Amino acid sequence: MSKFSAPKGVKEYLPPDSAKFEFVRDGLLFPARMAGYQLVELPVFEDTEVFTRGVGASTDVVTKEMYTFDDRGGRSITLRPEGTAGAIRAVIEHGLDKGQLPVKIFYQGAFFRAERPQAGRYRQFYQVGIEAIGFNDPEIDVEVIAVADQGYKKLGLSKYKLEITSLGDLKSRTEHRKDLMKFIEKLKLDEATLERAKLNPLRLFDDKRDEIKKLMQEAPVLIDYLSNESQSHFSKVQGLLKQLKIDFVINPRMVRGLDYYTGTTFEFVHPLLGAQSGIGGGGRYDGLMSELGGSEMSGIGFGLGIDRTVLALEAENVAVTTGDQIQIYFVALGEAAKSLVYETMMQLRKSGVRSDMAYGDRGLKGAMNSADKRGVRFVAVVGENEIKTKQIEVKNMNEGKSKLVTLAAKDLIDFVKQN
Ligand code: HAM
Numbered sequence: 001m002s003k004f005s006a007p008k009g010v011k012e013y014l015p016p017d018s019a020k021f022e023f024v025r026d027g028l029l030f031p032a033r034m035a036g037y038q039l040v041e042l043p044v045f046e047d048t049e050v051f052t053r054g055v056g057a058s059t060d061v062v063t064k065e066m067y068t069f070d071d072r073g074g075r076s077i078t079l080r081p082e083g084t085a086g087a088i089r090a091v092i093e094h095g096l097d098k099g100q101l102p103v104k105i106f107y108q109g110a111f112f113r114a115e116r117p118q119a120g121r122y123r124q125f126y127q128v129g130i131e132a133i134g135f136n137d138p139e140i141d142v143e144v145i146a147v148a149d150q151g152y153k154k155l156g157l158s159k160y161k162l163e164i165t166s167l168g169d170l171k172s173r174t175e176h177r178k179d180l181m182k183f184i185e186k187l188k189l190d191e192a193t194l195e196r197a198k199l200n201p202l203r204l205f206d207d208k209r210d211e212i213k214k215l216m217q218e219a220p221v222l223i224d225y226l227s228n229e230s231q232s233h234f235s236k237v238q239g240l241l242k243q244l245k246i247d248f249v250i251n252p253r254m255v256r257g258l259d260y261y262t263g264t265t266f267e268f269v270h271p272l273l274g275a276q277s278g279i280g281g282g283g284r285y286d287g288l289m290s291e292l293g294g295s296e297m298s299g300i301g302f303g304l305g306i307d308r309t310v311l312a313l314e315a316e317n318v319a320v321t322t323g324d325q326i327q328i329y330f331v332a333l334g335e336a337a338k339s340l341v342y343e344t345m346m347q348l349r350k351s352g353v354r355s356d357m358a359y360g361d362r363g364l365k366g367a368m369n370s371a372d373k374r375g376v377r378f379v380a381v382v383g384e385n386e387i388k389t390k391q392i393e394v395k396n397m398n399e400g401k402s403k404l405v406t407l408a409a410k411d412l413i414d415f416v417k418q419n
Contacts, residue, residue, distance in 0.1 A: 009117030010124040011307055019322040021126075024155060024309045025108055028128040031150035035143060037106040037130045044110060046086050048076040053291055054085025056259020058199035065113040079112035082258060083129040083303055084285065085292065091133060092294035101134030103299075108306075120276030120308050129282075131301035133289070138236035141264040141284065142244065144300050148268060148280055149246050151304065156318040157270075160279060163251040164237070164266040167202075167222055168230040169286070173262070176225035177201060183219050206255035223252040230263065237264050260285040264300065270308070272315035279312055280304035327416050328394070329376040330357040331367040333383040340407075341382050347409035353416045371397065378416065382407065 006012055013021040048068050055062050067079040080086050087105060090096075096103045108128045115121050130147060132140050145162065152160055167173065180201045189197070193212070196203050204216055226234060241248050248266075256265055265283030273279070282302030289297045313320065328348065332341040341357055348355040356376070358367035364381065371379045379395045386392045386407055393402040394415060405415045 007123070009115070009122055011122045019324065020310050020313060020320050021306060023320045023322055024306050024313065025126070025128060027155040028148075028151035028304050028306070028309065029106060029108060030154060031147045032106045032128070032130045034150075035104070035147050037104045037132075037147075040087060040090060040105045040107050042083075042086050042090055042107060043080075044112075045077045045079050046089060048078040050085050050089050050292065051078050051081060054088065054260060054288060055082060056200065058196055058203050059257055059259055061113060061257055065115055067112050067114055081113045082111060083107050083109075083127060084131060084258070084260065084288070084301055087129070087131050087301075088133070088285075088288050088292050088294070088299065091131075092289065092292055097133060097289070097295060097297055102140060103133040104130070105133075106130045111303075118276065120273055120311055122307060126306035127303040128306060129301060129303040131299055133299035134297055136233075136263070136284070136286070136298040138233050138240060138264075141237050141300055142240040142246075144282065144302055145241065145266055146244055146246060148282075148302050148304055152268065152279075152309070155309065155313060157309075157312055157316055159272060159316055160268050160270045160312065162246065162248040162266060162268055163254055164241075164248050164264065165223060165251055165254045166226060166230055166234040166237075166264055167262050167283070168226045169262065171227045172222065172225050172230045175227075176220060176222045179220045179225070187215050200259055202255055205253050206257070221252040223250070233263065256281060256283060260288040260291070262286040263298075266302075268304070270312045270315070273308060273311055276308060278305070279308045324354065326356045326374060326376040327354045328378040328380060328412065329371045329374070330355070331364060331371070331379065331381045332357060333364065333381065336387055337382045337384065340387060344407070344409050344412065348413055348416070351409075351413045353413055378419075380405075380412075 051066060052062055057063070061081045066081055069077055071077045087107060091103055106129065109126065110124050111127055112124055114123055117123060130144060132144055149162065184197050184201055184204060193204070204212060205219070207213060207216070254265060254267060261283040263284035263286065267281040268279050269277045270279045271277065280302055282300065284298060284300040286298045289295055289299065330341045330345055332338040345355045345357050358370060362370070368379065376397060379397055380392045382392055390407045391404050392407045394405045395402040405411055
C-alpha cells in the first residue's frame, strides 16, 4: 500500500493507457489546426469573477462546483471549471478582437469541477476547445460543429449523435422567458427552485428530479419563440449541416450547464456511455464579451471532453494506433558492447528511429522479457562475437524471424526504416 493516493475524483493516465489520451487529444486538435485555429495557453486559475460573471450565477458550476480560494495576497482565485470565460478574458485583455477577425483560437488542458465523481465524471478532467470570435455567421457555427465532428470521425468513432438547438437572440429569449415564467409560477415549487428559475428559468429543463421533469414536459420551449432573424439563422445552420452530410437531431429541451449561451447550441452524446453521455458541447455566446468588459461581439466555440472520448473509443472497441512503439531494442552483453550500443542507439534516436536498450544487469533472459512486455518491433543482442564480426542478428518480434545487419548506425537506420 502506498502512503499517498491521488485526490478523490481525479483520473490519471499512465502507460500504456496514456497513449489513448494522447491519441484523442491530438486527433481532436488536428481538424482545428486544419481550419486555422491557433493555440492559446492560458492560466488554469483566474479571478473568481471571470467565472461568476462569465459562466453565470444560476449554474451548478458556479454555485456548487468551483474550486475557489484566497491566494496569499487575499485575492479570490478559482481553478478554471471551463475554458471559454478565461479565453474571452484573454482576448479582451490582449486586444485580439482589435486584429484580424474572426479570432480563431484553440486550447487544451485540465479543468476542475468539484462534482460527485463517477464513471466519466471527474474533478480534474481534460478538454480540447476552440473559440471563433467576431462574426455571427451560420457558416462559422457549422464550421465549429464540423471541426468537432471531423475530430471524432478521425479517431474512428461512429456511434455518437449530434443534438442541436437554438436559444435565439435577445428578442426570442425575452418573449419566451415571459411565458416560461408565467408557466413556472403556476407550478408549486419550493423556494430554492423558484429562486433558481428567476435567475435562469431554462435551468428547470435540466432539473434531475422526476417530479420537476414531469411538470416541465408541458413547458413552452424556446425554439417556438424564435424571432424571424433567429429562425432564419437556425435554418441556415441546418441547411449547411445537411450539405456537409453531418447528421443531427434537434433537441428543443437541451440545456447547457453554462449561462452564456445564445443562438446555436449543440451537444455530442454517446449512447454507450451511460449517465455521463456528453462527450462534447458548445454554442454561441452573444453577450459574453460585453459581460466581461469587452466589445459587443459574438463568438462560438466548443469544449470536447478528452476523458469521455477515451471512454467512447473503448466502448466502440476502436483500436488506437500511437506510433510511439520502440522500433529497435538493444541488449548489450559486456562492457564493450554496452558502450558501443549506447553510442549507436543515440545516433538512431537522432535519425528518428525510436530505440532503447536494456539497462541494469538483468542478463539476456530478463532483457528479452522486458522487450516482449514493451511490445518492441526488433530486438538485437550484441555481445563480444558481434563486435568482432560487426554483424548482428536483428529479430522481428512479431514474426520471430531474424536478419543479419551490419553493426553500424547507418545500416541499422536503413534496416528499421525499410522494414
Ligand atoms: P461543457 O459542456 O460544460 O462545456 O463541457 C464540455 C465537455 O467537457 C463535456 O461535454 C464533457 O465531455 C466534458 N466534461 C465536463 N465536465 C466534466 C467532468 N466533470 N468530468 C469529465 N468530463 C467533463 C464547456 O465547458 C464550454 N466551455 C464549451 C464551450 C466552448 N462552449 C463555447 N465554447
